Amino acid sequence: MVNEVLFWTVALLTVIPSLALIFAKRPVHIAMSIVLVMVGLAAAYVGMGAPFLGMVQIVVYTGAVMMMFLFVLMLVGVDNAEDLRETIKGQKWIAFAAAGGLAILLIAVIGDATIEPRTGDVVGNPEEIAMVLFSEYVLVMEVLGFLLITAAVGALVLTHVPRLTPRRTQVELQAARVAAGADPVNKPMPGVYARHNALDVPALDPEGNPIEDSVSRVLEVRHQTQDGAEFRAQLEDTDNPDHEARPHGAPSRDSDTRNTREGEEPK
Amino acid sequence: MQSLIWLAIAIPLASAAFLLLAGKRADAWGHWVGVVASSAAFLVGAGALLEMLGQDAANRATTVTLWEFIPGSDLSVSAGLLLDPLSITFVMLITFVGTLIHLYSVAYMEHDVARRRFFAYLNLFIAAMLLLVLADSYLLLFFGWEGVGLASYLLIGFWNFKDEYATAANKAFVVNRIGDIGLIIAMGMIFAAFGSLDFATVFAQAPEASTATLTGIGLALLLAACGKSAQFPLQSWLGDAMAGPTPVSALIHAATMVTAGVYLIVRSAPIYNGAPDAQLVVAVVGAITLLLGAFIGMAKDDIKKALAASTMSQIGYMMLAAGLGPIGYAFAIFHLVTHGFFKAGMFLGAGSVMHAMNDTVNMRRFGALRGVMVITWVTFGLGWLAILGVPPFSGYWSKDKIIEAAFVGEGWQPWVLGGAALVGAGMTAFYMSRLFFMTFHGKARWEDDMHPHESSALMTVPMMILAVGSAFLGLFLATGDKFTHFLEPVTGHAEHHDPVISIPVIIGLTLALVAVGTVLAWMRYGRADVPVEAPAGSLGTITARNDFFQDSVNRAVFQRPGQHLTRTLVYADATIVDGAVNKQARGWARLGEASRKLQTGQARSYAATMLVGVIVIALIIVVGGL
Amino acid sequence: MNFVTPEIAWAPLTPILIVLGTAAVAILIEAFIKSPATRRTVQLTVTIGALLVALGFVIVQWVGLDGSAGDVVMTGKITVDAQSLAWQAMLLVFGILGALLFAARTSDGEDAFTPLGSVPPGSTKERLARRAGLKVTEVFPLLLFAVGGMMLFTCITDLIFLFVALELFSLPLYIMVALARRRRLLSQEAALKYFLLGAFSSAIYLFGAALVYGATTQIDLESIGIAIDFIPNRDGMLLAGAVMVVAGLMFKIGAAPFHSWVPDVYQGAPTPVTAFMGAATKAAATAALVRVMYLAFYPLEWELSWMFWAVAITSMIIGTLAALVQTDIKRMLAYSAVAHAGFILVAFAGLTPEALVALPFYLLTYGLATIGAFAIITQVRERAEDGGIGAEAVRLGQWAGLGKRSPFLAGAMALFLLSFAGIPLTAGFIGKFEVFSAAIAGGAWPLVLVAVIASMVAAFFYVRLIVLMFFTDAPEGADEAIAVETETLTRVVIGITAAAIVILGILPSGVLNIFESAAHLLVSAG
Amino acid sequence: MTAMSFVYLAAILFAIGAAAVLLRRNAIVAFMGVELMLNAANLALVAFAHMYAELDGQIMAFFVLVVAAAEVVVGLAIIIALFRARQTISLDEPAELKG
Known part of the structure; x- marks a missing residue:
């Protein structure tokens, strides 16, 4: 099964995407490239008589491990393009030299090796693998179980945040609010009874006095509220529709028009 | 009495431990415990001497094996004591002079608040010195050798509230370490040549060994002896060691410890005879x-x-x-x-x-x-x-x-x-x-x-x-x-x-x-x-006064690297240790600083170090192995 | 192909199974006991109990050996021989001492671990967790997993199984390193570095194992050794693979140039973890390296001796020099650990039978002194602004005058430092003596000379701390700034280790005899 | 063409993975580099197994796969914990432990 087509396909499918690890800027792109690499490797496994391993590779690596990487990338929300300029002096040089040296060294020693391939067609299908796994390697399997427990516990210890304060019921929340002196009923919305129903205009109570609380505090802090008293005066002076004394910073007429509710005639 | 000779070491040692641990309660009478311990050691030694004198000259060497120290088929070292005319001579000298000096110190150190501690150190010294001369192997001798070094260090620096005294103690320490290296090297060579460190085994085989080996061992032993006995060129520490209390100078720096080098050489006579x-x-x-x-x-x-x-x-x-x-x-x-x-x-x-x-x-x-x-x-x-x-x-x-x-x-x-x-x-x-x-x-x-x-x-x-x-x-x-x-x-x-x-x-x-x-x-x-003031003096006088500028020479030749260490040891207070170590770095310390720089804190640099290390080693081995 | 039920001699594995099994059960305890305080008590009891029982079984097995070489649990995978029993016993002792330190609390009732590992240090949530009295009692099962993995590590005879065991004891350590109560940012940094470099070195190990497999078609150590013997010319792939495998193990021993993690992790980790890790990891990795070298790569002794020489010398030099200029006590001991890694590797010269005695003994003495020394570090504390007990006082200057305030702690510390320095009548001396004589027996003369000089120079920084503790007066206000704790569990640990160092220094023959009779590796094929 | 070519490929992938660890500041990316190194080892194992007509190499690769998965879990957990404390996953940033 090992033929040139397979090899070159796998080689291209693995080497090129894996270069993203060095040159790509966005972690998500890198993760997706590695997914490709894993698929390529799976193909190689299948091609070399390890179909079971190929499947496991797809399931575990592309399906679980790389997805977990992506998941964490999303979780930490740092998919910013990374600045690839090197900050440690000489590190880039050392890294390329070391990696190049490593590759050359390994290729040289592999080329130097005298290997006599054996003939025979051993295919690692699930059955065969299971036979070996649960006879010769059963102890390793058992130890793997402990390893997985450790990993799970470790992940929980480092990431799981339990509830630190007791959950409060609605009743408790309401009681607390009243105890803090809040109004038991809803506050009037801004603009109620006022000449304008804009968000920046305080509501007027039935007597026509402005209720300053009804405007969002944010606007108050920014000094973007309108003076309620002025609008009260307008209320009284309805005969004068073209009241020009608009306070500074108030929305223009055009915006008023847009903001008025349907069916209400703008003045 | 000969088989009980270990008591001569054990009693002062126990007394030293007792005095160190007894606390303030023993301040009033602790020094007498020290005196008694030293006298007891003397009596044990005297008993052994009498018994020895009653024996034939040929049978006067007795080995008292205490316990098997390091077992092993090839190398077994037992903790044994060798009692022969040479060692008993030293035992008598050490315990007799030692006891007198203990007595003298009772009065001399009367007003010192730490008199009890002083006697503990004296006892410790006696025990270590006896171990040195009674040991039946180079290894055990080395224990005593280090022990007297330690006791001497503690006693020279006894008044360590004065800086110069602490300096003196440290100088003694540094120079003695150089001597110790000699002893360790000698032990290594002996072990390599004879496969044992026992006097008996080594000396029995010594005549057959090559002259070159024996000369090498002899020179290494001489280095050790020079350090301990203040011989040229390692003599510089002895003068400074006078900073210690005078009884210490009398006991350690006149009568006993400084002569350990001579003992070592005489004891190693079979080695020197062939070299x-x-x-x-x-x-x-x-x-x-x-x-x-x-x-x-x-x-x-x-x-x-x-x-x-x-x-x-x-x-x-x-x-x-x-x-x-x-x-x-x-x-x-x-x-x-x-x-x-x-x-x-x-x-x-x-x-x-x-x-x-x-x-x-x-x-x-x-x-x-x-x-x-x-x-x-x-x-x-x-x-x-x-x-x-x-x-x-x-x-x-x-x-x-x-x-x-x-x-x-x-x-x-x-x-x-x-x-x-x-x-x-x-x-x-x-x-x-x-x-x-x-x-x-x-x-x-x-x-x-x-x-x-x-x-x-x-x-x-x-x-x-x-x-x-x-x-x-x-x-x-x-x-x-x-x-x-x-x-x-x-x-x-x-x-x-x-x-x-x-x-x-x-x-x-x-x-x-x-x-x-x-x-x-x-x-x-x-x-x-x-004249009350010293005259200017000739060149010779000045040279001699300055110990032949031994310190300068030492500094230039081999103490320079160690100097920073000494200084760090001496002024090891908070500010210096925390701050000035970096500034004062010299010699070794500068190398230390350099190696510190490798530790940048960057995980990526660490990975690079590892990878380069693997590649270089693999390259050497693969290329060398082909 | 019919399924053949594997033949496994389970009995010799009993101690390991007890430890790992208890670890799994202890995880369930986590789930079922809600109250942190109760959980701590239960976990501590269960952990110590399991370790003690396991130790008992190791001893029973030892006695049962009665001169025989040991048992092959599974051919080519695990052999429990006398040598591995000795290492296992040592690891169990380190584990027990470590567990005691894990449980130790300051007089304010705080242990060394964060109340909650998942929340950011210094955050409101962390405060809430502290107030709620939460505890990361998972450290006890994690410790058990680590001990179990290490015990396996000492008796496995298969490169890939070694890899699995290596990860089994490494993962819990990575996690525990991140869990310091104080200075947790540093602790997390240490964990990240440890993890990344650890994974990196595992990858190197693994590729090496693959190359060795490729060169020999074998994966179990003995067969590799036999196969190499038959290879007429050592090909480069085999050598490169061997170098990479050995490098992976040397990383765990902490030898330069694979040592970079050591100072950072020793300093950043919670001190009880440092104590346990410093002692146990080195021992386990050394045990595995012994097996790999003596069973698999002994035909390559001449070729690999280059590596051992280079790494040993580099470690001793770097460790010693860098320790000279440290101002942080944990960091100083960490660099001294690097130097000690060098001393350990010295013993591998010539692969002599003597080294099989020297190495366990050296690691035992070194491990005990390490645990003791770090235990003392947990007892010297800064005082927090509110008068409570703060972080550990790790600047050297803060130790000035400790001898007057606490003669017990300072005296024990001096003892451990002298043992590190290899001064006679401490266990460290005998250890060094054994190691050096093994190396001399192996013909590594110059190496021993370097080692002797390195240990001479090293004596300076050990003595510096002793001088500081005993002969330097504490700076003004130190009494208020530094609190000296008197925690019972810690004192027990310090007392045990100090006594052991003295006894092993004066009467080492008993233990040496034990190791002497354990100085054979079981070779099933031969 | 024999399976040996896959061993060469494994060597190249291994070197690329190592380069990523040395070059990338983003901890997750560096970590992916380690994963690539492990996978390269797997490829070599499987290729050797194919050449020797054995199953052992495959079994080993299988174990490596599982171990790597466990390792990933712990590694990512450490990275998340660090991120929560520092709001960054740069490897260069936490460098207070040094010297």
Whole structure:
């Protein structure tokens, strides 16, 4: 099964995407490239008589491990393009030299090796693998179980945040609010009874006095509220529709028009 | 008693541990525990000696195996003690002088708040020193070797609240480490050559080993001996070590520890016997040091430093003797024993003087103490006569033999070595007399507030006992060559050789030189007025005063790299350790800084280091393997 | 093809199964016991209990060996021989001491681990979690997994199984490193570096294993050794593969140039984890390296000796020099660990039988001293602004005058430092002596010389700390700024390790005899 | 053409993965580099297995796959924890442990 087509396909499918690890800027792109690499490797496994391993590779690596990487990338929300300029002096040089040296060294020693391939067609299908796994390697399997427990516990210890304060019921929340002196009923919305129903205009109570609380505090802090008293005066002076004394910073007429509710005639 | 000799080590050790752990409760009486422990060790040793004397000369070596230390088929090391005439000599010297110094210290350290700790260290020292001399293998000897180093370090730096004292302690530490490297190298070579570190095994095989191997081992051992015994070129620490309390100087830096180097060489006699070149180097080092020490001694005004220089010089004599081979070994040890007595006595005398003079050490501030400190004067005087080599005092019997032995041989050697020993005797006479006269005779040059007085009985009695030893021990041991015969099973029997000059001539010359030296000293320092301020002095004096600029030389040659370390050790306080380490980086530390820079904190650089490492190693191996 | 039921001799695996099985059960405890305080008690009891029982079984097995070489649990996969039992016992001891340190709490009732590993350090949520008294008691099962993995690591004879066990003990360590209560940002940084470099080195190991497989068609160590013996000319692929496999193991030992993670991780990790990891990882990795070298690559001894020499010398030099200039005590000990990795590799010279005694002994002494020293570090604390107990005081200057304040801690620390330095009458000396004599027996003279000089230089920074503790007065206000803890569990650990260092230094023969009789690797084929 | 060519391919992929670890600041990308290295080893194992007509190489690759998956879980968890604390997954940024 090992033929040139397979090899070159796998080689291209693995080497090129894996270069993203060095040159790509966005972690998500890198993760997706590695997914490709894993698929390529799976193909190689299948091609070399390890179909079971190929499947496991797809399931575990592309399906679980790389997805977990992506998941964490999303979780930490740092998919910013990374600045690839090197900050440690000489590190880039050392890294390329070391990696190049490593590759050359390994290729040289592999080329130097005298290997006599054996003939025979051993295919690692699930059955065969299971036979070996649960006879010769059963102890390793058992130890793997402990390893997985450790990993799970470790992940929980480092990431799981339990509830630190007791959950409060609605009743408790309401009681607390009243105890803090809040109004038991809803506050009037801004603009109620006022000449304008804009968000920046305080509501007027039935007597026509402005209720300053009804405007969002944010606007108050920014000094973007309108003076309620002025609008009260307008209320009284309805005969004068073209009241020009608009306070500074108030929305223009055009915006008023847009903001008025349907069916209400703008003045 | 011989099988119980381990008690001599165990008792002081236990006492040291007890004193360190006992806490303040024991402050009032702890020092007596130390004294008792030391005396007990002496009694054990004396018992063993008596038992040994009752045995045949041939059967006097006993090995006491304590336990199997490092088991193994190829290399098994057992913790065993070797009791033979050589080691028992040391045991007696260490415990006897040690006990006297313990007694003396009770009074000398009376006002020190940490007296209990001081005695713990003294006991520790005694235990370690006994381990050193009783060990039956180089490994165990090494334990003792390190132990005395540690105790000495602790005791020199005992008053470590003064910076210079701590510096001195550290200097001793650094130089001793250099010596230790020598011992470790020697042990490695011995192990490689003989497959064992036991004295018995090694010495049995030594005659068959090649001369080159033995020479290598011998030189490495000499390096070790030089470090411990303050021999050229590692002598610089001894003078500074005088910063420690005076009893320490008497015990460690005169009588016992500094002679460990001589012990090591005599103990290793079978190795040196097969390595004439190494022997010659030992003798030459000894000759150089004896002259160097004497020269330094002539210029020092600090009484303790002058005595230290003298110690260095006297150990030079012992090394010279040890380097002469079988004819010299016994004399080296003989001189070591007599020197132990008279030098310890003089140090204690110096301590007594310092005690009287408010811890002044400058001899130009002494003078005319004979009148006020009669006992000190007499005891010191006996020591002085002994070191001069005036018959019939101890030093004469031992030193004269060394000078005679130095003149034995062929070619240039007897003339050079013997000449050095002879000249050294004259110089010794000069500087020791100078010291003696400046201190006890002439006019009083005390500062106004001085009221010298004789020390208490606790201090004078040990001095008196040592003075008796200085006077008569040599005569006693030399009569009928008792001591030499006693040591013969260890040092081997030496054929009698005639020196190149006849013996009476040598004796005559020696005594004449001694007389000249003494008279010169009397003229300059006894009869004449001694200026309170040191005169500028000739180039020679300045050189000698500065210990031959040994420190500068050391610094330039091999201490420079270690210097920063020393400094860091000394000023290891918060600010320095935290801040200035970076600034003061020199030598090693700069290399350390460089290696620190590799650790950038960047995981990617780390990965690069690893990968490059793998590639380079693989490349070398693959290319080399093809 | 019919399925053949595998023949497995389970009995020799009992200790490992106990440890790993208890770890799995302990995970269930996490799920079922809600109260953190109860959970801590239960987990601690279960962990220590399991480790003790396992240790008991190891001893029973040892006695049961009665001079025989051991059992092949599964041909080509696992052999439990005397050598691996010795290592297993050592790892269990380290595990027990480690677990005690994991459970130790300051006088404020805080242990070394964060209350909640998933929330950002210093955040409101972290405060809430602390107030709620949460505890990451998962560290106990994680510790068990690590110990179990390491024990497996010492008896596996198969390159790929080794890889699985390597990950089994590494993953829990990566996680635990990230869980420090104080200075958690550093702790997370350390975890990330440890993980990334660890994964990187595993990949290198694995590719090496693949190359070795390609060159020999074998994957179990013994067959590899036999196959190499039959290869007339060593081809480059085999050598490169061997180098990569050995490099992967040396990474775990912490030898330069694969050491870069050591200082950062030792410093950043919670100190009890550092203590356990520093002792146990080195031991387990050394045990595996022994097996790989003695069983598989012994025919390549001459070729690979280059690597061992180069790495040993580099480690000793870098470790020693860098430790000289450190101001952080954990970092100083970390660099000293690198230097010790060098000493360990010295013993591999010549692959002598002596090394099989020297290495376990060296690792035992080194591990005990390491655990003790780091345990002491957990006891010297900064005082927080509110008067509570703060982070560990790790700047060297903060240790000035400790000898006066706490003679016990300072004395024990001095003992451990002297042992690291290899001063006679401490266990470290005997360890160094054994290692050096093994190397001399292997003919590696110059290597030993370098090692001796390195240990001389190294003595300086150890002594510097001793001088600082005993002979330097504490700076003004240090009494207020530094709190010295007296935690019982920690003191027990310090006491045990200190006693062991002294006993092993003076009477090492008992333990040496044990290792002596364990100095054979079971070879099933031969 | 034999399966040996796939071993060469594995070597190249391994080197590319290593380069990514050395070059990329984004921890997740560097981590993908490690994954590529592991997969390269797998490719080599399978190729050797094919040449030797054995199953062992495949089995090994299978184990590596599982181990790698477990490793990914822990690695990503560490990265997430770090991200929560620092709002970055740059490998260069946390570099307080050094020297």
